[in-house]
Amino acid sequence: MRRRFVIEAVMVATYGHLLVPSRPVDFVLPYSTIMExxxxxAGPEPIMDDLEENEHVKQKITELIGFFEDSFNRKKIERALQMPWRESSPLLLNDMVQFTVVHAIDNAHYGEYFDPIETELLLTALKLHVPLLSDQFEFQDRLIEAEVPVQVYDIEDFEFAVEEGIPATDLEISRDL
Known part of the structure; x- marks a missing residue:
């Protein structure tokens, strides 16, 4: 069974270890993160501080864009974009990794705490009951502060999340305490 995680597309390009998981995974990407x-x-702003790492990540971004622009994958994505909250058919990268693109809609429910991309990420996680992967400590802190009922893993804990994770039933019990 594939483990599912909501994540920003750029994080998949930035953290190469995400593409070699120990078990099959499905990365759920709000469409807006692909547009990012x-x-x-094309932007002049560096993604990484180190010049070599920045060039490597930009190359990976180019490869990921090429994957999504592949005619077969593009058709799947276009079908998902026909209705809000529709999920694409799986986009298979390899035997262990697939992507699902979601036409997420920012409804401003959490607009005072989060930017539009963050809102789409957390709403997607809530709607699909899927944990969220992030490398942004401030975002994770705001999720806790706003008491958003979504499970979040730090990127550094990816292997734990894939191997074991925290069952949703355990989270529901701890919320009741």
């Missing part, structure tokens, strides 16, 4: 890849690819 184009901005990051």
């Amino acid at each position: 890849l184009y901005e990051m690819q």
Whole structure:
């Protein structure tokens, strides 16, 4: 069974270890995070502090954009974009990794705490009952502060999340305490 995680597309390009998991995974990507890849690819702002790492990540972003622009994958994505909250058919990268693109809609429910991309990430996680992967400590802190009922893993804990994770039933019990 594949473990599912909501994540930003740029994090998949930035953290190469995500593409070699120990078990099959499905990365759920709000469509807006794919569109961010184009901005990051063309933008003058560095993604990484180190020049070599920045060039490597930009190359990975270009490869990921190419994957999503493949005609077969593009058709699957376009079908998902026909209705809000529709999920694409799986986009298979390899035997262990697949992507599902979601046409997420920012409904401003959490707009005072989170930017539009963050809102789409957390709403997708809530709607699909899927844990969220993030490398942004401030975002994780705001999730806790706002008491958003979503499970979040730090990128550094990816292997734990894939191997074991925390069952949703355990989270529900701890919320009741």
